[in-house]
Amino acid sequence: VTLNNSNYKIIGNSDTCSYNINQKELIITSLDYSKTYDGLSYRSFLCTVDGLASTDAIEEVCAVTYDSSATNAVNHGTYTIRFTLEQRSKYKNYNISTVYGTYTINKRIVTLSWGETTFTYNGQNQGVVVESVANGIAGENVLSTITYNSNEINVGNYTRVASLPSNSNYEIASGTELCSYRIEKRNLVITYNDQIKTYDGKIYSNYTYTQNGLASTDKIDEVISLFYEGEGVSKINAGSYGFNVQYDQRAK
Numbered sequence: 001v002t003l004n005n006s007n008y009k010i011i012g013n014s015d016t017c018s019y020n021i022n023q024k025e026l027i028i029t030s031l032d033y034s035k036t037y038d039g040l041s042y043r044s045f046l047c048t049v050d051g052l053a054s055t056d057a058i059e060e061v062c063a064v065t066y067d068s069s070a071t072n073a074v075n076h077g078t079y080t081i082r083f084t085l086e087q088r089s090k091y092k093n094y095n096i097s098t099v100y101g102t103y104t105i106n107k108r109i110v111t112l113s114w115g116e117t118t119f120t121y122n123g124q125n126q127g128v129v130v131e132s133v134a135n136g137i138a139g140e141n142v143l144s145t146i147t148y149n150s151n152e153i154n155v156g157n158y159t160r161v162a163s164l165p166s167n168s169n170y171e172i173a174s175g176t177e178l179c180s181y182r183i184e185k186r187n188l189v190i191t192y193n194d195q196i197k198t199y200d201g202k203i204y205s206n207y208t209y210t211q212n213g214l215a216s217t218d219k220i221d222e223v224i225s226l227f228y229e230g231e232g233v234s235k236i237n238a239g240s241y242g243f244n245v246q247y248d249q250r251a252k
Helices: none
Strands: 024-030 033-036 047-050 062-066 077-081 083-087 094-099 101-106 108-114 118-120 130-134 156-163 170-172 178-184 189-192 209-212 224-229 244-249
Touching: 024 062, 024 083, 083 094
Parallel strands: 024 094, 033 101, 108 170, 118 178
Antiparallel strands: 024 047, 062 083, 077 101, 108 130, 156 178, 189 209, 224 244
């Protein structure tokens, strides 16, 4: 400190004084962001700045670089938006605190379209299946990742449930994951053959028949047990006789 007034003189150490300019508190916060899965990465994250001096621009203080764990993320999940700061000319004027945001990639909702819901019994596992998936990303075969509850074999009404793996980027729209279907009875035609023999003094018992419609997995005695009634079953003498065929139901 100097004086322009000649009547006074500064003595001692009172002509100098030290002072400090303390760093200004600055908080940089990465904003939360969420989107629906689209098969693409996202790199346009934003930050807010709290405490920047009105005379400064953030570019004079630091440059923000986001961590690749967020910028390269593609699949469904939750990620932390971390970042690093590159010092610029006014960086040392601030005491900087950082707050990381959250990046959420939500599952994409797809709608299922089911196929044929009526089947004829064939002795094998059967069940309605999904024929197409709406709202999937082009080039991604969501259909092939669908799994179902158990198939059914026997005649009856059933409900099929479709599901996707827990780590899938997709979620089935509510109401389209279930489908009712029915397995109907199979037509089975049994034709009893006319029988001819030469008189031999014995009761005839070698009756024969043909069937049409039996499932390839089944045997006729699993379906019905045949037995014969009527006058023909006990006749011995020459003549023409009629007979009736009856059956008892079996397991199938």
